[in-house]
Amino acid sequence: MSNKFDEIVKKENALLCNTYGRYPLAISKAKDCRLYDLDGNEYYDFLAGIAVCSLGHSREDLAEVMAEQAKKLVHVSNLFYQEPQLELAEKLLSTCNAGKVFFCNSGAEANEGAIKLARKYMCTVKNENRYEIITLEKSFHGRTLSTLTATGQTGPIKDGFSPLPEGFITVPFGNVNALRGAIGKNTAAIMIEMVQGEGGARPLSSDYVNDIVQICKENGILLIVDEIQTGVCRTGRMWAHQHYNITPDIFTSAKALANGLPIGAMLCTDELAKGFTLGSHGTTFGGGAVVSAVAAKVLDIMINEKMAERAWEMGEFAAAEAQKLKAKYPDKIAGTRGLGLLFGIELTFNGTNVWKALLEHKMVCNLTQGTILRLVPPLTITKEDITVFMNVLDTILETVEIESA
Ligand SMILES: Cc1ncc(COP(=O)(O)O)c(C=O)c1O
Incomplete structure (x- = not known):
């Protein structure tokens, strides 16, 4: 991580009310289903600003509407x-x-x-x-x-x-x-x-x-x-x-x-x-x-663009892929849950280390209730991106030590 990151953390501690347990990342830009940190490293975004940027980041069409209206x-x-x-x-x-x-x-x-x-x-x-x-x-x-x-x-x-x-x-x-x-x-x-x-x-x-x-x-x-x-x-x-x-x-x-x-x-x-x-x-x-x-x-x-249908299809795909992982790691994955692309993978143990390892592999998602990896990606996410995520999770689960939940 760059010195710039340390400077930002220091500055924030001095300036902002201390209410957020931030991820160890400063995001400088985002496009479609990707985030970029200060050093230009690319991350897969399975969080979408906590289920907000559902159409993907930094869209030209929305920026145009924004600019046109702002001029009027x-x-x-x-x-x-x-x-x-x-x-x-x-x-x-x-x-x-x-x-x-x-x-x-x-x-x-x-x-x-x-x-x-x-x-x-x-x-x-x-x-x-x-x-x-x-x-x-x-x-x-x-x-x-x-x-x-x-x-x-x-x-x-x-x-x-x-x-x-x-x-x-x-x-x-x-x-x-x-x-x-x-x-x-x-x-x-x-x-x-x-x-x-x-x-x-x-x-x-x-x-x-x-x-x-x-x-x-x-x-x-x-x-x-x-x-x-x-x-x-x-x-x-x-x-x-x-x-x-x-x-x-x-x-x-x-x-x-x-x-x-x-x-x-x-x-x-x-x-x-x-x-x-x-x-x-x-x-x-x-x-x-x-x-x-x-x-x-x-x-x-x-x-x-029928985004509801897309969310459903991608959610079903993610669930099927996660079920394969559950079959492979029955002692580590308790189950999958959710609806469409509000999707959770429930671990049998505290997921902090899995979440951290995902981040190290440039996969951004959220850990909620201690054991649930919550995936709320842009609805524009592709099957390829979901497959990459599941493959990374597979490698992590292979070696991760089970902590108490
Ligand atoms: C179900 C639900 N209700 C309410 C809120 C609060 O929304 P906001 O943070 O925009 O005030 C959230 C935020 O995460 C939410 O998930």
């Missing part, structure tokens, strides 16, 4: 009507059963909006004192005070931030009885990811989802689906909830929606949209002209 109008605020925001809304709503959308700047902000809308709808439209949101263990919903409280994880994400907001309950994953038991007269909504991303590429089974939908119906409870990571073709459908043939009352999107520019969207049925009235919610930057124009182009490409 960048920002005026939401005090004004803006056509690019409406064009994006029209395209986005044509991909799902939602009737209305609210634009914001990040996943956490979209989920914050979803939680606020659920409460507001119950209070002002239904006239009911229902405010509690039930979420699942190992879920991840963001880092604002309410979304981190909704998040079904413990540790640094929650420590030291008390008092956390009231009105959130977490129940064990997959346990319908626990879910039924958690419902009370104040329950407003159940909030789920169709595939838990940070939780280790863990899909909900169809039966479980059907039970959740049934429980919502029986109890007059709203269903919120967090599609921040699963949305925009990643799992093999435009929205992961479409695999399950359900219509959430509210769902959220962010990450891949503008292929790397910050954006969030909260989508809801026309009925739920009655909850928000003038002045009840807002943001300065959300739905700005540049990000909206780029996101509209992203959706065009996603649809025209």
Whole structure:
């Protein structure tokens, strides 16, 4: 690693709040499915900026849209009507059963909006004192005070931030009885990811989802689906909830929606949209002209180039290749999981050394929950790239020593 890298680390330590456990890499540029460090070394990208750059890095077509819009109008605020925001809304709503959308700047902000809308709808439209949101263990919903409280994880994400907001309950994953038991007269909504991303590429089974939908119906409870990571073709459908043939009352999107520019969207049925009235919610930057124009182009490409089908095909290929490795190393690979290109390889032991060795072999992916190699590459990834990754993993697994998980 160059001296420049050491200088960067030193500078960062002096300048930035120390919140990130960074990978030992400084990226100077990225193109398609490759990243380049300061010395020009090339890396295979199986992370896509954590499921964000789904159409690959540094695309000319998106850069053109960005530049053209930036020359016309960048920002005026939401005090004004803006056509690019409406064009994006029209395209986005044509991909799902939602009737209305609210634009914001990040996943956490979209989920914050979803939680606020659920409460507001119950209070002002239904006239009911229902405010509690039930979420699942190992879920991840963001880092604002309410979304981190909704998040079904413990540790640094929650420590030291008390008092956390009231009105959130977490129940064990997959346990319908626990879910039924958690419902009370104040329950407003159940909030789920169709595939838990940070939780280790863990899909909900169809039966479980059907039970959740049934429980919502029986109890007059709203269903919120967090599609921040699963949305925009990643799992093999435009929205992961479409695999399950359900219509959430509210769902959220962010990450891949503008292929790397910050954006969030909260989508809801026309009925739920009655909850928000003038002045009840807002943001300065959300739905700005540049990000909206780029996101509209992203959706065009996603649809025209059939990226959902591609994500599915590549996900199936990756799963089949990983299964071959599981057959070869049954004591080292516990299984594979995920949906489309939100894909996990579960090791039987702590995967830190495997992850490090992958990085040394110029393969960038993520280790989550200690044992799961999470692959969320650009959807433009090729079978050749996946094969290279699996071959490298094969050589690593051959010699790696098993540590305790
Ligand atoms: C499922 C899910 N929800 C919410 C978030 C939070 O999004 P952001 O980091 O844009 O606030 C994430 C981020 O990883 C996520 O994966």
